[in-house]
Every structure is written in structure tokens, then in C-alpha cells.
Amino acid sequence: MTTVNPDQPIDDPDFEPSGEVPELDPPPAPGPQLQAFAAGLRFGLDSFQSDACRVLEDDRGVLVCAPTGAGKTVVGEFAVYLALQRGGKCFYTTPIKALSNQKYHDLVAAHGAESVGLLTGDNAINSAAPVVVMTTEVLRNMIYANSPALTGLSFVVMDEVHFLADRFRGAVWEEVILGLEASVSVVSLSATVSNAEEFGDWITTVRGDTEVIVSEHRPVPLHQHMLVGGRMFELFDRATPVHGKRQVNTELKRYIKQRSLGDDEGRARHYRGRTDRRGGRSNPMPRPRLIRLLEDDGLLPAIDFIFSRKGCEDAFTQCLRSDLNLIEPAEVAKVDEIVERHLRELAPGDAEVLGVDQWWAGLRRGFAAHHAGMLPMFRQAVEELFVRGLTKVVFATETLALGINMPARSVVLERLVKYNGEAHVDLTPGEYTQLTGRAGRRGIDVEGNAVVLWTPEVIPDRVAGLAGARTFPLRSSFAPEYNMVLNLIHRLGVEGSRHLLRRSFAQFQTDRTLVGQARQLDQARRKLRQLDQELIAGTEKAGVDAGITLDDTGEEVSGGDRHAGFLGYLALREDIKRHEREQRFARRVESENAVAEDLAALKRGQVIAVSSRRHRGLAVVLEAAQQLNDPRPLVLIDDGWAGRVGVGDFVNPPEVLGHLRIPRDADTRSGRGRRRLAEAITASGITRPVGRTAKRKKDKGTDRELTQLREQLRAHPIHREAGLDKLFRLGERRNRLVRDIESLERSISARKSKLEEDFDVVVAVLRELGYLESDGDGGLQVTPTGDVLRRIYAETDLLVAECIRAGIWDGLPPGELAAVVSSMVYQSRRDAYGGGVDALPGRSSLREAMSDTLRVWQATNEVQARHSGGSESLTTREPDTGFCAPISAWAAGRPLHEALTAAAAGGQLLSPGDFVRWNRQVIDLLEQIRNSVDREAPLAGAARRAVKSLRRGVVAAELE
Template identity: 55%
Template sequence: MNERPAANAEQHTDAGPASSESANTGSANRGLDGFAKQLGFELDPFQIEACRALENGHGVLVCAPTGAGKTVVGEFAVHLALAAGRKCFYTTPIKALSNQKYAELVERYGKTQVGLLTGDTSVNSDAPVVVMTTEVLRNMIYADSPALWGLSHVVMDEVHYLADRFRGAVWEEVILHLPEDVRLVSLSATVSNAEEFGSWMETVRGDTTVVLDDVRPIPLSQHIMVGRRLFDLFDSRSGSAPNGRDLVVDADLARYVRQRQALDRDSAPRGRGPRGFGGFRPLPRPDVIARLDEEGLLPAITFIFSRAGCDAALAQCLRSRLELTRQEDLPRIREIIDKHTAGLPRADLEVLGYRDWRHALERGLAAHHAGMLPAFRQAVEELFVHGLVRVVFATETLALGINMPARTVVLERLVKYNGETHAELTPGEYTQLTGRAGRRGIDVEGHAVVLWQPGVEPADVAGLASTRTFPLRSSFRPGYNMSINLVGRMGADRSRALLERSFAQFQADRSVVGLTRGIERNEEAMAKLRNQLGGADSEFFEYAALREEANRRERALERHGKQTRREASVTALSRLRRGDVVAIPVGRHRGIAVVLEPDRDETDPRPLVLTEGKWSGRVSAGDFPEPARPLGSMRLPKHVDHRTGRGRRDLASALRSTGITAPGRRSRKVSAAKDPEITRLRKEIRRHPCHERPDREQLGRVAERYHRLARETETMRQKAAATTNSLARTFDRIVALLTERGYVTAGEHPEATDDGARLARIYSESDLLVAECLRRGVWEGLGPAELAAVVSTVVYESRRDGDSPAPVGTGVLRHALDETVQVWRELRADEIRHKLPPTREPDAGFAAAVFTWAGEGTLLDTLLAADDGGGRALSAGDFVRWCRQVIDLLEQVRSTAGDAELAQSARRAVAAIRRGVVALDAA
């Protein structure tokens, strides 16, 4: 991210004398003073502090807001490495950031000095300065690449990505594995636990200076737009500190919102509000933009938390008379558009909605989201940076992407879908989004505008705007590839020690401190309650212990009953046959269903069924509180077409016509009456002298509190024990599974086998599944398009829950798909047995699309063949993104396959996919 101040900022005159330790560069110009003189602007205090620390041989962690200029510190690391004749790697989380930083460094140092590695792009990889995605560096480290020789500095831009649930582990792997003499420059957004993160960095990397800066370089003004009126969020007349907790909501805003709420309530029965307020209807987007333009608040980014919403907003503006560009801007706009789309065939442009997209850009309007073709997004980004696009409707991914600051950020809603439910924005998310407002060197201040609607309280917005809490939580967990590489590089014992040094374990161990304190508090409270009962040797304490033992026995019987019923449900599910009709007693899909594909897995069977409600999918023991017993059966055709709407309708109709109905649900409760142990305990309780005491119930409640605290304390002790060395235990389970499957040798000092060496070079979420398919020859004999299709199932993940798509391609391909799923089922059973997180089930939602494309199909046919999980054609942007991931895994298959024919097929598949829009993106 280019966060340096504008070149027209005030010239830096003197940053102070260079340290004596920088003298080994041979010249003062090689240190900070020389670097600062090249910049053309004055360094901020936090930049000077971080650069001085780096110059003195320390690693640095810099946490500062978006736009503050963190990357200047990273660029100084490049400067130091070049001055010393060493290497510097500059890592970023995404390809777009890598491309941008590469262009900036080439402009400063020239093409011969700078390289680029992003997985599908390799430019001048032997250069002393190489920009790369973090995964590329991780792979280099595991491969002991010669490119690491001479490396003195590594910059990790956006290091807070280590909290990312899917990719975060890569950052920790790099931090833990880099040689000790490499200086690490970690650049992070402002996080609330920076000191904790810095303390861990100090532990694992040695001397690390933590530099914090929470001051935005461009002040941010907060506003709420109510109808056409734009209010300041905070009362500037109250005299409160700008960053204080005593910020007061503007009185005029609060009064106007109350008036509007009252009028809206009064008008609700009539279905519309009074003139001038518009009832519950929000101000049309063209009117919002026009109002911002009147106030001089463009360019603006409006964040809308859905791709369809962004496209709809753009379409709404195109239907209006909104024009935000000048006639003299059009030649330059068209030139940039043509530059980014010149390589696209005319037929593909028509499929991509090129005309409307171009027309919007010529009017200064655009959408920006991951569903767009990358070439289209890049054109939007360049036009926006040059001020030729004035309004962009974007999803929140833009807030984490490349540098596209605006004068104003608009939030239409303060609620977004997080993948599971609609949730309110957190203060950290609000800060991240509004951080785009304010262009350094251009704007005096940035502006954040929230559009008011019923339910939005100014005080709640003020809470979001004034809170700065974004804790960094590690997502590091050992996986198969990581574990096999650890075993191969350092053996099992040293691997456990390294995992115990991870940030994840560091945070887990700190949580044990809190658990220990909780245990101590509980023990103090238990001692007081014990005294109220007369002490541990009293008669009533003995009586209370009998009652607790009886309660414990009843709870155990209830758990045992549930476990018994689950085992019975598992057994019954695994014995179902094709055509059996069963009743699903609970959940969304309750009712009768017919079994389409049995599952003989004895640990966690998941047969494929179709319900009378036309839903098809896999069910598990959790759907059957009572064992699934066949109510009857129906004849099924040899090939059941359950993946299309018509096929499901026909099957559901046939199911209903059988006349089979679901029986009423029976309630089964666990009865302890016949348990001899319960009977014995109850007799002892009734015979006990304390049973007749008048204060029995009063003291009994004290005893219940005591035993409840005792159970809670024991749970905390178990949790503390489980947390300590938890990653090492997970590693041991993984090694045990890999040993069973022949990837690791058995014995006191395990080593990677030849199959393990192959697994060590497979970097995929489903790495062990891929390795198993290669070892068993499941993918051998496939043509390029067939191989691309089956490989796609282990990388693709549907965006929505939905039915699997129709079978694609040849019979050979369908057999390979079935075999891949079977390998996954066997692997899942082993993972359940070893208590490991399950590998994700293969998803065939992209197989038809990539099969069509690799078979030289048109873009239109390919997008229509794809399935986004919701029954709609896949977007062009998603298509290119998934193609890139398929290509990446095909390249790994090519380099690791033991079968020469399979390797050749993988190479040809890559060539077949990398054409048209896919080739344009990789260029």
C-alpha cells in the first residue's frame, strides 16, 4: 500500500546525525539521512523512530493508521539492504498490493534491481529486491531456496493478516522460520494489543522495537446525513477532546432525528411520511451523490456490503441524469479503459457487460468488488486514483485492498452479513472502512458520512466512531503440509518446541493466567461456602456429597442415553439402502425423504437424500434424534438427476405418490428409576440424619452453590491443561495419522518418507487429500480438461449452501470425481478418529465451468456452466480467481506427480486454462 505523503509535502531538512552503527554502510548517504533527502518530504516522528531502530540493527513492528506512511519504514529496509550489498524481500498479502509495490520500487531503483513473484508471475526473481506474496516466501523457506542466501531484511506489509482464518498461519510460519540474522520489518494497522504482539515478536525474533502511532495524518470529520440534511456527528461547541471519551453528539442532529422518528411513527399507519421527510424511504443514491457534490465532498467511496448491491447502486445512478466528469476528461478515461481491456476478444466484452461499464466510467461512476473481472477492477482503480472516477460503490474488500483513498467515505448501513448472520459493524471494521477518507497532500480533512434510516441512533454511531479496539488474534494451527515440513526440517522434538513459540500458543498461555485466577477466586468462595456447611468433616457436608453424587449419576445416565441414541442413529444411517424412505424428524428439512446414495461409513455416515420438499443434500446422525428406520421403499431410475430443479421436482412428486407419511415424533426421556446405583444413593440420602433437619433446604442451596463452583473449577482446570501445549498435541495427532498412512516413518525419531516429501510440496487447503489422490493414481489417465475439472473440486468452495451441480464431462471424469470423494471419506474417518479438524469435502461446483473452458469453450458457455451455489452463473471475477487457484494446484501436481503422463496432462491443462480473460489477468 502506497502510504507515503505526497511529493509536494515540505522538504525534510535534518533528521539528526546517523548512528555510529550505520557507519559500516560506508557513507552517511547510505543511512537514514541520505534516505530522507531522497524523499522530498519531512518524515514524521514515528517514521524516524522506526527507521533509527532498523538502522541500529533492530527488528521493528510499526502499528499506525491507514495512510500514516508505514511503508516508508519498509522502503528504508530496502535502502539499507541495497546499500549493504544484500537482499530485501518485500511481502504483501495479495497480488494487487505486490504489483503496486513492485511498480513503485521499479520507479525508484530501476527494473534491474527489483523483481516480482506472485505465484503465477515471475519477473527478475534473482534481483536484490523482490516483491512477493507471503505464501511465496513461506514456500521458499520450506524448500531451502538458494534465493534466501544474502537476505538481510524482510518487510511484512499488512502483518495483521495473521489473524485471517484461512491464510493467517502463513505469516507466523515465516516469522518463526526466518533465519535469526534477518531483520524483520512488520507493518500493521492499528491494533489494540500491539504491545502483546510486540512482546511475542521480541521472544521469537530477538530485539524488536515496537513503534505505535494512533494519529491519523488527515483528520477525520464524522457526519450523519438525514434526508438531504448533512449534520456533524459530534458537537464541536462542547469543547471535548477530539479523541476523548466525552464526545457529545451534536444537539441539532439529535433533535432532528427525534423529530423525524416521531413523524415517521405518526405517518406509519398511512404508509408514507409527510412531505420533506419521505417516510421510511431512503434518499435515492443519485440525490445522495448530488448532495455530497454540492458540499465539495467528492470523490467518494460508498461501501455496500454485497456485490449485487454495488451493481444495483451503479445501475440506479446510470438511470439518473448524474454526470460527474467534464468533456475534456473523456479522452484520458477512454485511453485508460482501452489500455486495460485491449487483450479481450470482442465477444467476451459483450458477455462482460462492457458497454454499460464503460458508459458508467465516462460519467465518473463505478462499482468495485471481487465479482468483477480483474482488468475491469484495475481500470476503475487507476481512474479513481487520477480523479477521473468520482464515485465508487464498493464492498468492504476495498478497505483491505490497494491504495484508493477518497475525500469521503459513505456507509449506507451499519449491518453486514458475516457469512453466517447479519451482524452490526464492530468499531474495528468501522475504523477500517472510514480509514479510506482523506487524501494526504490533497485534503485538509477526510469525511465519514453515515446515511440515517429508522433504527440508526446517533449515539450508537458515535460509539463506533470514537472506539479504537481491534485486537489481533492468532489463527495459527498446524496442518499436514506444515507438520511434514517441520518433521523434515527439524525433527519432531524441535518442531514441538517451535510450535510452542507461536503467537497462538503465546496467547493461549496468557489465557491460562486468567483461568488460574478464576480457579483461585472459586477456591476462595468454595472455602467460605464449606464453612457455612460446617466444614469438610461435618455431617451436612457428607449429606450434600450424597445428593451431589446422585445428581452426577443422573447427569451421566442422561449423557450415556444421548450417546447410545447417537450410536444407534449412526448404525441405522450406515445400513440404509438406495431407495429406502425414511422420516427426518427435526430441522428445516423434516418430513419423508428417499435415500439416493447410501454411505457405509461406520463413524459418521452422511447418505444423500431427497425430501418431499424438493431439497437434496447429505444428512447426518445429528438430523436423527431417533434411529432412521425405513418406512418403505421406492424404485429409483438407474441414473437419478437430483441436481436440476426439474429432476428434484419429479423425484419429490414420485416420493409423495408412494403415500408414505412420517410418524408422529415420540418423546424419549432418560429414566433413572431402574438404575441400581441411583436407587442405593436415594436410600442412603433418606436414611441420613440430616435428611430431617429443618434447615435442610436452606443449607442444600448453599451446598448446590458449592458443588456448582466445584464443577466450574474442574472445567477450568481441564481447559487450562488442554490449552497448555495445545498446538504440540495437535501436531502429535497429525504425525500419528501421517505415520499410519506412510508419510512419516514410525519410531522415536520420525522422518518424512518419499510420499511425505511429495506432501511437503503441496500447498493446498486439502493438501493430504491431493497427496492421497496422487499416490493412489486416482487422477491418472485423465485428459487436460478432465484433470482441471477434478482438481477444481479440492480448491473450489461455493459461496452459498446449495445442491451439487450436474455431473460433467466423460465417464472417466465422473469415475475420478467419485474416487476423489471416496478418498476424502476415508480420510475424514481417520481425522475423526484422531480428533483432527476435518478436510473440507470436495466441491464440484466449478468442475463444469473449468471443464468447458479448458475444452476451448466460449466465455459465455463457461460462465453459464458454473454454479455459485445459488443457481446463478458465476461472475467473471470469481471465474478468473478460481481459475488461478486451479492453475496453481495443477502446477503443483505437475511438479510432484510420479506419473509422467499425469504431469504432462497437468502442464497441458494449465496452458488450456491460461487464455482469454484468465491470461489477461496473469499478465
């Protein structure tokens, strides 16, 4: 492995300079192709770039780990150059379509449009070119399909390969690395990770000769700052580090303390400025003032990371209402020219609903927002203006940090907490490094600047810890799934598939972990032998039987009466505790089963009381539970909230308190309709019970075995002994150690075969459902039905294939097919209700198809639960009808504002960017469905026409 870090201090306390300069072997001279490539660059190659490029010139693979902005993509560009020079092919893969589009334009500018193609699922441009940019999923699908495009492939660049750790999509990277032919040189480009050596060892194991090159050096130094009120402080002291660790600025700490606690006014500011973990802040610094402070300090252009779309839009609006203007009058015409070019595909009627005038007005003054809720054409315009220096400040979510080439002089972090989709969590060191890595433009800035805004919960020492950490470890997220398993068996057979699983990074890490766990197990067993010796000596001194017999090696000899002696007495106490825990657990399960039975029995219109931590009040049932093993009826609470409730929302089984008549055509999807129903609940006169006790079965009493154990404990000779406190403490330590040993033994046993056990479960489900069958030679083969599932790559792949096989979507017109298929991909925001089957728009055929889809979903989940023991990892999520209304309107040719209004009426507040994104995903799945069935089948024709009906207006503009 090559490590390049010229700024690394020598902190070895025993190091003494000898006064002699050692002779170092000069680096090998670059080959002619590298010399020609380097001559065409604007900058000279850094040492890590030269080293990596020389590896590629030698026809070996390379893993490059370097900070954001260090220039590691140059290595990927050299692979492109080599492929073109040698008459070969290169695929350049990225994790996101926006990055693929950007890289495509970069490579076209360098090599010409005839040499470069693009494949993103949405888009196919010049796909037969020698260089093709694509998303990683596209390459994975090509490998599974044995695409002829793979012939002659010499290089694959995997940009942002650390996405391998992504829990939703990370397996794709491993599938590609494992599935490519051995003749292909893989160029892996990663952010700096703390286990680069381990990752490199794995790639070398599965791909052959691969060089690992790690650089922790930033070409543009990054300075850390904290903005407190109106004063900017450096985060670290300029003094020499203590023990190799930089110290937090003492003046900064002193000023924060004075500001927070110095006087009454300071205390008032302290409390006014507080934020909670949900992001509520009563009096933050106005953004125009913040930007002027940055401008006065020469820190523009800047990216201000705000971890919410609404926060970005609010910051933009705040600046728009001020007199802030950051660009010169002469630059406005250039802004207009670029914006007009990006908006040329926009329909005139959509400009108002998209807020074009306001957005454009901000750009003409040098600031903008950037987030996934914006139309891609808007984001692309902002990116181009920023790169050209015509936009000085961008308010962005963290999606901007995912590889898009948009560096700034400064990066501002307003908070160190973000919402991860489930909860508000602290930024990790890796996330902090990724965000702040955008600061510092190579060849323009002499330094980059990271600015953290101080609030009372921001502790400078913690910020220093984030800034000084060596990012994050890379952990595999690889796991067998239905589509993957079918494709593997189709290509490799069952044993070949098992062999591939054993070669995965997940198994590689497991095996390494097992070595560490085995070491822990040995240490624990040694400690146990020492404790046994101490217990034997202690019990002899106390004149009691230890109950332990050791062999010549010091190992305990099993056998005999388990409850004899001192150790047996402790075992009795442990057995009693275990039985008591089991009884408590059994009572809890009994209570939960009673709740589940009552929830499953609830009918539409029945009124119950809900008293969970999240919601409290009277609730009317809108839709009965669909699934019996985990009943979750849809309810509306009298405060207006609608959603599904489950066992976890009830302490006691729900009691039906009354009935509310809900008309069949009642509006349960819009906010207004839900408020009317909530008012009807209040007006019904139904009241919540007061002081209700739990509805449980009578206690059957203490079990007989527990009674016997207690009697044995009282009759045991040790029970009457006194003065054994020290021995009891020693015994408790021994019991804890025994539990640790048993836990380690279970963990080692489970981890050894976890991937293959999951594989076997998936295979069992596929066999029962008819996607796999015996090949007559003791192996398995994919059935014609399985061939359909092999071509479906959605999260809900199994459910989609089951619906296709059941024929429940046959005969649907294109718009209704698009609506039903949308439920396979769409996911409503948390606490948003997607609407029930009865509320679906259009004809009854759509509601019937959706009802049939839900029945197939329930039956499929029952099969999965039977084989997996109820594991959620193999449970298909419930179809979500929240996008059916807006996509139906769009497919019917309605304008954008009507489609967005239809979404709002159903409680789904969609931004234009989200609307386009969900349409893209529906189009993608419709194309998969079309390609998975016979071309002449009615479903294929309906899918083709559905795609055509969706691919128009802003959606079509974003697909070109």
C-alpha cells in the same frame, strides 16, 4: 516501545502543570541514508515514520502499528531503499495478490523494472531481482524449500501483518517470522491493534532486538457523520469531552426521535425503512439521491461500502438508470484511454457476457462497482480511475479495505452488519476502523469523513462506540497441520519442531493467559477457604455436622466419608443431578445413533420426510451417504431445495415412506431438473405421516446407582432438618466455586500442551499413512511419499497426496485431471448443490476417478478421526464437484459464456471474477502436483498440459 500520539488529551485528574517546561532529549539525527531517502519524498516524514526508519538504519527489526492511511508503508519502502543502497536483498510480502501487484508497480516506478521482481504463485517476473514483492505464502514455501533465493536476504517487509489473526491463513505469518534466519531484519506493518505491546514482546523474543512503534495519530483528521433522511449530522458534540469521552450529538438524537415517533407519517417512514439482519430493506434512500447529497456537501470522491456483491451491482445499475453524471466531458476521453488499455487482453467474444458496455458507460459518468466477483482487469481499471480522480463514487465490498491504496475524501457505510460466510454479524470496532480509514487523502484533503446511513436499528451511541474503540486484539491462529508438520520435521527434526511450536505466538499468548488463569485459581481457592469457614460457623450454630475438616493453613483435608455431614448432603444432591443429566444425554445419544443408522441405510430413490428448522417437506434421496460415522445423504425436497442432510436435521429416525424411480441420466444439477423431480414427488401420492412418535428403544429404567443415591439422600440426617435455607444458599455458592476451580484446573492443564498434543495427533496420522518413519536413532524422518505432501499447500493437502499415491489420477487426460483437481479446491455457495458423481460431464473415466477420490477421502477421514477422537479440526472436507462442468468446458477450449452456462446449469451461479479466481486456484494446485512428482511421470505431463489448457482468454490475461 515508542508511542506517538500528539492529540492524546491529558485526563489524569491529579495532573497539575508546574509551569516549567521539562528539557527533553532531542531525537537522534537521521543517518545519511535516511536523509537521502526522505529528500526524495513528496511529504516530510511524521515522527513515527522517522523513528521506525532510524531503527532500520541501525540494523534492528521494527513493528509499526498505525491507522489505515497514516503512511506506515513508507517504513517498508525505506527497507527496500536500504537494501538497494547496501547491495542486499529485500522481500516485500503482502496478504493478497492484488496488493502484491499494486506494490510491485509502485516499486518499479520508484526503482526501475530491473531492480524489482514479483512472485505471487500466478506470476513470476524478474524473480532474481534484489527486491521481490510476493504473497506471504510464497515466502513461507521458499523457507521450507531452503530456496537459494534466501541467500543474501537482509530485510523482509511483512505488510498487513495483523493478518496473523486470520483463522484460515494466519499461521503462515508465524511460520515466516519463526523460520527466517536471525540475520534478516523483519519490518512488520500492522493496523492499530490493542495488544501491540504483547505482539512486539513476542517478536522480540523470537527475532531479537525489535522496536515497537505505535501511532494513533491520523495525518488527515477523520470526522464522523450520520445521514438521517436528507440531513447530515456530526456524530459527536463539539463540546469538550466528559471524562475524556466524546458525547453523541444531542441534536442528532432529538431529530431521530422526532423522525421515528413524531407523527403518523414519521411512524410510517420508520416501519417502511426497517431492515432485518439479513439485509432486506423495503425503501432505502435511492443511491443517486445519496450521491447528490454527498456532492452538495463536498464529500466526493467517496467509497460506498455495501456488504454484498449483488448490492454493489444493484447500486451501480440504479445509478446507471438515472441521469447521474459526475465527471466533465473533457474527462471522458481520459477514461476511455485507461479502460481501453486495461481491456486490451480481452477476447472480443467475451465483451457481451462480461457486460463491458454497461460497465464502461458507468465509468464514463464517474461511478463504478468494485468487488471480488469482478474480473481483476475491471477492478484494476476502477482503481486507477479512482486514484486519478476520474471516478467519483465506488460501490464496494469490504475487500477494497484490505490494503489496496485507494483512498477517498469520504467513506459511506450503508449498514453496520455484514455476512461473514456463516451468519450476519455486527461490524467489529477493528472492521469499522479499517473501512473508515480509507477516508482522507494525504496532501489533498484537510479532513476525511465517515458517513453512516441511519436506519431505525442503527443506534447513534453504538456507532460512537465503534468509532471510539481502540480497534481489536491480535490473536494467534497458529495450529499444526499436515504439510507444516512434515516441513518442520524435514528441516528441524521432531524435537526442533516442538521447540518451534513452543516459540509460536499462540504458545506465547497461552503462557500469558495461563498467568492470568493461575491468578484466578489462587483467588478462587482463597474464596473457597473463606466459604468453608463460614459454613463451619453456620453449621455449628445450627447444631449440624459441617462435614468439613481444615488443616492449619485453612485448606480442606480430604478423606473420610464423602457423604457425611452437611457438605456430604450437598454432594449427594450434586451426584443425583449429575446422574440425571447423564441419563438425559444417554437418551439423546441413543436417539441420534438411531437417526444416523437409518440415514446411513437410505438408498437412491427412497422418499422420506424432513422436518428441520431449515427445511421441511417430502424428500427423495439422490445420493446415499458417503461417510458412515457422519452420514449425510444428498436429498431433494419437494420445494426444489437440494443438499445434504444429517443427524441434526431429524428429531426422529427417518422412515422410508415410498420410492421414486430416478433415471440414471436424470438432470439433478440444474434448477429445471430439480423442479421436475420436485413435481414428481408431489405427483407420486406419497404423503407425510401425521402425529408420528419417536422411534426409540424402550427405557431401561433408572440405573441402580441413581436409585441408591436417592435412598441415601432420604436417609441422610440433614434431609429432615428445617430452617437451613441460608446454609443451603451458602453451600450452593461453594459448589459453584468448586466447579469453577475444577474448570480452571482443567483449562490450565489442557492449554499447557494443546499445540504439542495437536502436533502428536498429526504425527500419528502421518506415521500410519507412511509419510513419516523411524530414522533408526529414535527420531522420525520424512519418507519419499512424505516429500510429495511437503510440496502440496492446499487446504486438502493430505487428500491430494493420498490420491497421488493411490495412482487414481494417473492416465487422466488434462481436462479430466483439471476437473477432478477442482473438487479439491472449489467450495459451493451455501445451499448450492455441486452435483453428484453421476452428473459429471465427459467420459466414464472422469466419474470413475471421482468415485475413487471419494473413497480415498472417506478412508483418510476414518484414519484422522481415529487419532483425533473425531475432532473436526483434522477432518478433510468432502470434495466438491460443483466446478467440474465449467472447468471441463474451459479446458476443452469452449468460450467463456459456455463455461458460465455450464456452471449455471449445475446450480452454481459464478461471476466472471469467481470463474477466474477458481481457475487460478486449480492452476496453482496443478502446478504443485506437477512439482511434487517425478518430472517424467505421466501425472506431471498431464498436469502441465492441463495448466496450459486453462491459461487462456480472461484467465491468461489476468495472469500476465
